[in-house]
Amino acid sequence: MAEPLLRTEHITICYNGRPVVKDVSFELHAGEILGVVGESGSGKSTIIKAVMGLLGKGGMVTRGDIWYKGQNVVDMPEKELRKLLGPEIGMVFQDCKAALCPIRTVGDQIYESMSEHEKVSRKEIYERASEVMGKIKLDDPKRVLDSYPFELSGGMNQRVGICTAMMQRPSLLLADEPTSALDVTVQKQVVEEMKLMRDDYNTAMIVVTHNIGVVNVMADKVLVLQHGEVMDYGPTDRVINHSENAYTRKLMDSVLHLKRNGSAA
Amino acid sequence: MAEIILQAEHLRKVFTSGKKSFTAVSDVSFSLERGQCLGIVGESGSGKSTIAKMITHLIDITEGRVVLNGKDITQVKGKELRDTYKEIQMVFQMPMESFNPRYTLGDGIGESLVNSGMKKTDVKKKVEELLVLCGLEPEFAGRYPHEVSGGQCQRAAIARALAIEPSILICDEATSALDVTVQKQVLELLIRLKKEKNLSFLLICHDLALVQAFCEDVIVLYRGEVMEHGAPDEIINHPKTEYTRKLIDSVL
Structure with missing residues (x-):
């Protein structure tokens, strides 16, 4: 099997000397989707922050390595890491509206993020943005690009976030609760669109969420965390339906299912 | 037939700002029986919370009537309004934000008791009972x-x-901000209270599975209008409108 795109080896991450993630290992190949689930405070987001080098002042990877395409991200100088973030590793946040500048148009901000990494004209950016927006079913790209974030709905802003990240065709997309702030109907659309992105661009994804349903329909593999420790790691079906770990079973049992006549679920 | 405790008749809410106006809720009616639970589901902006706020007088009612225990409370003010709060209480989505950060939880829980003239030592005892x-x-x-x-x-x-x-x-979305495991605990608490204290509930949420587990009756709202009203199992298995079908299909 080919060398994995991303490999973390026994990483321990501490905030101010207190470990929040303990001895976590996983691998991700191109085009694979990994779901990371757990309760609040279990260290889900910390893991993807570590990959992005966004742990901040108090946070540090104290043990283990994170390998991205054969390079160790943990020891990488900030300047080099910045070159990776965007073109190679993209990120989608929980609240994309908050991640956008409120007083500038969406188009301006997409142009800014792209022109950081390559020399392209505004016209070309708009054309490329329109193409990606068309794929994720954002109607009327021109209106979206000329709009301010507050003029768009939550679901539209979230799609703008996904579009911005995907325009640079990253090999790895990190998504932190990408659908948690959305209504169920919009959530389903965004999930479908992210799967479409994976199929079209062969992007690998790490999706951090507390919504087991999202993981169930999206992920190939699942990592279950509790208090920073790995409770379970394996193929989605095995972890969700046939886990031997007591905590994982408790977590899955807590999920309420819609009871429908004649359906398997 | 069980006793009807709360009745909403043709509720309507129009928000106006300058010359613009927006109808958040149009013509919503329902009745709640003692010891029963009515669920209100719908997307953001469908008017779920507006209904709750109209019933608790946190916002004015544009049109329609709210009847509590056979008494019209649509226009009550002052002491009469405070009396209705002894019957209707609300639990909000963000627990942290609904408590005063500079008071202890005990102070917050006991505030209404102190206001009703209870002695300090009794309040303390009652608060501890409530916590347990x-x-x-x-x-x-x-x-x-x-x-x-x-x-x-x-x-x-x-x-x-x-x-x-x-x-x-x-x-109002009382469990939406909680982890699934914690949500289950809170839900179990609500089910226990419903049985032990014969409480009635108005459960506002966007989680159909939660409504199915807890409610006898459910209203599906879309853009301020009632799409469907009936038993959760009936609506989930035999949705009548296109919107309800879409909502059910979206549950992952």
Whole structure:
């Protein structure tokens, strides 16, 4: 099997000397989707922050390595890491509206993020943005690009976030609760669109969420965390339906299912 | 036929700002029986919370009537309004934000009791009883909201709502901000309260599975209008409108 795109080896991450993630290992190949689930405070987001080098002042990877395409991200100088973030590793946040500048148009901000990494004209950016927006079913790209974030709905802003990240065709997309702030109907659309992105661009994804349903329909593999420790790691079906770990079973049992006549679920 | 405790008749809410106006809720009617639970589901902006706020007088009612125990409370003010709060209490979505950060949980829970003229020592005892009822240790009375977890805080908020022994509890997305495991605990608490205290609930949420597990009756709202009204199992298995079908299909 080919060398994995991303490999973390026994990483321990501490905030101010207190470990929040303990001895976590996983691998991700191109085009694979990994779901990371757990309760609040279990260290889900910390893991993807570590990959992005966004742990901040108090946070540090104290043990283990994170390998991205054969390079160790943990020891990488900030300047080099910045070159990776965007073109190679993209990120989608929980609240994309908050991640956008409120007083500038969406188009301006997409142009800014792209022109950081390559020399392209505004016209070309708009054309490329329109193409990606068309794929994720954002109607009327021109209106979206000329709009301010507050003029768009939550679901539209979230799609703008996904579009911005995907325009640079990253090999790895990190998504932190990408659908948690959305209504169920919009959530389903965004999930479908992210799967479409994976199929079209062969992007690998790490999706951090507390919504087991999202993981169930999206992920190939699942990592279950509790208090920073790995409770379970394996193929989605095995972890969700046939886990031997007591905590994982408790977590899955807590999920309420819609009871429908004649359906398997 | 069971006793009807709360009735809403043709509720309508129009928000106006300058010359623009927006109809958030148009013509919503329902009735709630004692000891039963009515769920209100719909997307953001469908008017779910607006209905709750109209019933609790947090916003004015544009048109329609609210009847509590056979008494019209649509226009009540002052002391009469305060009396209705003894019957209807509300639990909000963000437990941390609904408590005063500079008061202990015990102070927050006991506030309504102090206001109703109860003695300090009795208040303390009652607060501890309420905490135990909601599955928390009595020592939580001395803690501040930021010192407890989201689930614990939400249970304290339920204890606070129960302090003056209301007959109706309105839960506005009370479990949406909680982890699934904690959500299950809070749900179990609500089911217990419903049985033991014969409480009636108005459960506002966007989670159909939660409604199916807890409610006898459900209203599906879309853009301020009632799409469907009936038993959850019936609506989920035999949706009548296109929108309800879409909502059910979206559940992952």
